[in-house]
Amino acid sequence: MRRLALRRAPRCSHATLCSSRGSGSVLRRQASALLSATAVSPPCLSTTSTTTSSQSLATPRRCYMPLPQNQEDFSAYAEIDLPTETRIDAIRRTGIASQEWVACEKVHGTNFAIYLINESEVRFAKRSGIMDPSENFFGYHLLIDDFTAQVRALCALLKRKYGVTGRMGRVVLHGELFGAKYKHPLVPKSTKWCTLPNKKRIPISGVEIQSEPFPQYSPELHYFAFDVKYSVSGAEEDVVLLPFDDFTEVCSQVPNLLYAKPLVRGTLDECLAFDVENFITPLPALLGLGNYPLEGNLAEGVVIRHVRRGDPAVESSGVSTIIKLRCSSFMELKHPGKQQELKATFLDTVRAGALQRVRKGKKVTVLADSMLPKLEAAANALLLNNVSEGRLSNVLSKIGREPLLTGEVKQEDVVLMLAQDALKDFLKETDPVVLNTSLSFRKTLIRSVYFAAEELLQGEWKRVMDRLKASQTEIDAAIAAQEKAEAQ
Structure with missing residues (x-):
């Protein structure tokens, strides 16, 4: 208008x-x-x-x-x-x-x-x-x-x-x-x-x-x-x-x-x-x-x-x-x-x-779509759709079991890797007009995807580690059984 x-x-x-x-x-x-x-x-x-x-x-x-x-018309x-x-x-x-x-x-x-x-x-x-x-x-x-x-x-x-x-x-x-x-x-x-x-x-x-x-x-x-x-x-x-x-x-x-x-x-x-x-x-x-x-x-x-x-x-x-x-x-x-x-x-x-x-102790810092123009709101929603459990599984598979179990790769490291992976694919798919949005919005997009990745890992990390430990226990048991069989 x-x-x-x-x-x-x-x-x-x-x-x-x-x-x-x-x-x-x-x-x-x-x-x-x-x-x-x-x-x-x-x-x-x-x-x-x-x-x-x-x-x-x-x-x-x-x-x-x-x-x-x-001041009878005044309404404090x-x-x-x-x-x-x-x-x-x-x-x-x-x-x-x-x-x-x-x-x-x-x-x-x-x-x-x-x-x-x-x-x-x-x-x-x-x-x-x-x-x-x-x-x-x-x-x-x-x-x-x-x-x-x-x-x-x-x-x-x-x-x-x-x-x-x-x-x-x-x-x-x-x-x-x-x-x-x-x-x-x-x-x-x-x-x-x-x-x-x-x-x-x-x-x-x-x-x-x-x-x-x-x-x-x-x-x-x-x-x-x-x-x-x-x-x-x-x-x-x-x-x-x-x-x-x-x-x-x-x-x-x-x-x-x-x-x-x-x-x-x-x-x-x-x-x-x-x-x-x-x-x-x-x-x-x-x-x-x-x-x-x-x-x-x-x-x-x-x-x-x-x-x-x-x-x-x-x-x-x-x-x-x-x-x-x-x-x-x-x-x-x-x-x-x-x-x-x-x-x-x-x-x-x-x-x-x-x-x-x-x-459960996680700070909540959000990028509210309501405070964004329509183009930026749509871009933000599209980016956050790239932060998913499926993508997390792909990131974890690239890291491998041992670095996670030994603590060489920590939760905050995985958060960063997940955010970077989501942002990389978003930039491949997005309309060029998004790349021409304001500098402050592009910075905010980066913060937004990081917070989304952090939130996903907050809920998934314990399950991921429990699953890896259980898997490692099974592998260790199988190896022990194999070694025992060979010794006999």
Whole structure:
């Protein structure tokens, strides 16, 4: 689909918007055509004659409303708990730990929400409340055109999905404003500027959402959505939080919206077992920087949530249904001295227990197809199909019995041989277009096949060695019998 376009109408006399239209995201996502009923209104008092089509949206006015005296439309985003041993034990006692959970990347940025009030007013909020339109909040004004179109498209999708026939009182898209930093010698800084309603100009290259050296995502400003709320009446007491599957369903239909996708889906233990300590963020590649990877660009961590978080039946358990897990290296940057504390309170306790229950001690680091474009996802699946028990048997036959039994060739050596053999045949069979994918993806393919080989050997190694030992015992017995017969 072509990029969402907003045709700019004459400016309102008492407000000036961005001097450069927001790029939103360089990620080109396949999305359904905008609903013909979707009208677009920037942050204005009301919408008068607005027209839409599947390719463009017309905006009749561009004037900001003043900040309301109260914050009754503000819907705060809940603080996310840390996965302490006590908290996880409490979740287990309720029984919901064995239900479905998802782990999604935790993007390092600043909490930011987009509001559509009564299908006419668009407002923007930071964690503490709805902002005055003139507030300089990390250059978000640059993305207003995209935000406005996206939240109105989202509203139309919600009305269709849930059968709302009247006016929708409130829609809130929660997410993270991030980016504006990518220190790679071949990647230039952003050249975009934003003009606030008070006419102050802000260079995006000067925006500093984060001071930490990692993770870094892009020199441009971006938005990552992770939750949707709506209230038909508009009242806070009627707010509904979308379950995760509903959230991904509607977000997938909003043009050019980057949103949370699952890295792991399974029990709470399976999500806790994710190897957050070695998780390299895939977002730069998704944002077009796959050929310019940064070394050691670890993700901040993951957010683990129940797939039906917000459902009264789940929330009635009275325990946390969403937790955040940061890698210890990032924790040390944010809170010096906390790395050892995290190790003691989570890595050596909660996560160690989850690993034993789920993978018998094996770390889980996955390449999620959901976080890959279609071509790369298909290539990854094809490569992993080459890691099989049949191929393992072929590799073992090339090694022979004795090197394995004597320990000359160890389990980790076989893992490497299996991964190399699978990759070799994959490269023979694959379409040349895969070989022209980004450098970061090709590196990720190598990690992916290694982890798959490691996982296969984790389950097969004992059986392989037992079989070899039994075979060797039979051979030794036969030789002994032969020698005994010859001696007689």
